[in-house]
Amino acid sequence: MSRRAPLGALVLTVLTLLAAPFAQAIAPTRLPTPALEARYERLIHNFRCMQCQDESLANSPVSLAADMRRQIRQMLLAGDTDQQIRHFFVARYGYFILFKPPFVLKTAWLWLAPFALLAIGAVSALWFIRGRAAAVTGDDEDEILDDGLSGPRKHT
Amino acid sequence: MIRYFAPLAVFAVIVVIFAFGLHQAPRKDLVPSPLIGKPAPSFTLPSLANPATPVSNAALRGHWYLLNVWGTWCISCRIESPELLAIARTGVVPLIGLDWKDSRSAAIRYLKQRGNPYQQIAFDPGGLEAIHWGVYGAPETFMVNPQGIIVYKYIGPITPGAWARDFLPRLQAGQAVSGS
16 A cells, blocks of 8 residues: 555656646647637647657647648638648648548448448357357257257256 | 357457557558659759759659658668768769758758768758658658659668669669650
């Protein structure tokens, strides 16, 4: 018990120190209207920082992310739509820069794989449950043996 | 019998998938560029040596060239620098430098110390041009053909092996075609 308190303090200290760079990571924005500010905020959370890869442009302290945020601000000021800004970055960095990849032929497996796995799981579960139900209710000895279920076979 | 081996088979499939994933994971740093096969972004930037003299890749139309993104702050670029000098000595293809997010004086000093492999160097201290090329690190090297199309992108320091394997065959094939 006595060892846990210093550990907790240490964890808190480390977490606080880790948070420090993020305070300055978000660049001061100078967009004229709250609407533009809101779009800017949403956009920078949807793009990946290509250098750190698992952080968004909003959270990344690296200077390339700052350059990209500046690019987004300039495009917003120039009147570009969110769609145009997305196209700009996808054309140069690929779909990888989007945290939510679009549903296209190349990314179809990414979107469909979970459903395919779910279907495989459902079919296997059904197969297993039906096998077990047949074994429990079935009174045909041969069928039970064919099933190879360990439970009923022990009794025979 | 199948009943006992089915979980094992499923386990084996999962192991294969995880092994594949773990094996692929380190290559996550190499993001394929969507610009391959597309026209190279055209730029006109001040040259490193003389801000009054612009460097433009429009003038390079009709020639093969390599655009090498570098900076004095980039450690891998230092590792790459002897190989770039060796490439420049062969005279196979001109090297165009894009000095990325750098200080002019530091870059000039760096090239004086190590030698300058570049035919021309465009200076991009703000990193605006680099975004157009989809640059996300240094060094990165783009191979551009005489039609101004990016045919290849190499990420990381060029090694003698990479030069022989990834660059030379493409250049030779391309130059044979365009020369005929």
